[in-house]
Amino acid sequence: MVKFLLAVLITFGTYSSTNTLKMGLLKYNGGGDWYANPTALPNLAKFCNEKIGTNFSTEYGTVEVGSVELYDYAFLHMTGHGNVVFSDLEAENLRNYLIAGGFLHIDDNYGMDPFVRTAMKKSFPELEFIELPFEHEVYNQNFQFKNGLPKIHKHDDKPPQGFGLFWEGRLICFYSYESDLGDGWEDYDVHKDPEELRQAALQMGANIIQYAFGQ
Secondary structure (H helix, E strand, O other), X not given: OOOOHHHHHHHOOOOOOXXXXXXXXXXXXXXXXXXXXXXXXXXXXXXXXXXXXXXXXXXXXXXXXXXHHHHHOOEEEEEEXXXXXXXXXXXHHHHHHHHOOOOEEEEEOXXXXXXXHHHXXXXXXXXXXXXXXXXXXXXXXXXXXXXXXXXXXXXXXXXXXXXXXXXXXXXXXXXXXXXXXXXXXOOHHHHXXXXXXXXXXXXXXXXXXXXXHHO
C-alpha cells in the first residue's frame, strides 16, 4: 500500500504486515498550539479504516520535529493557530524524514500561515509551495472534489487552497489553507458543524491519506 514510507518503517523495524499504523501529530516550538483538535486524528483514522480499508490505530502519537521517532509514523499531521519555530537540527530532521519517504499534512487552523511557510522554508530553502490544480490526484481519490478543498470554517472568508511541496516529482507535504479540515474531523460537540461539512472534511482527509500512501 505505501510505496515509500513503509520501506523506511520496515528498515527501522517498526512495522510489519500484522501491525496497525499510527498517525503522528507534529509537536513544534514557537508557542503555537500544535495540540489543537485532539479528537481530529482518532476520527480520521476510524473513517479511513471504514471507508478506504486502512489499518490505523485510533490512538495517534505525538512526535517532536527533531526526534528520530518521526520515522515511526506513516503519516504526520501538523496544525495550530500561531507561531511555528524549527531549530536548525529540527529543520534538517524533518527534511531527511520527508526525503526518505515521509509525508506531512499541514492544516492551517487559522493564523499559522506566515509562520509555517517560514518554518518549512528552513527545511527546504530550494522549494516553494505550489498551489495544486483541482485536477490533481489528491482531489480525485475515492472521493471526488472537483472544486478542490472543501470550505469547513469561514476564517478570513477566502477560498480554500491546497498547496504542495514537491521533492523530485513526489508530493512530500500537502498544506490545506483557509479550509480547516482538522476542525471538521473533530467530534460534533466541539464545533457543531453540519454533518455534510464534517463528512466533506473526513472524505478529503481520506483522500490525502490514500494519495500519500499510493505515491
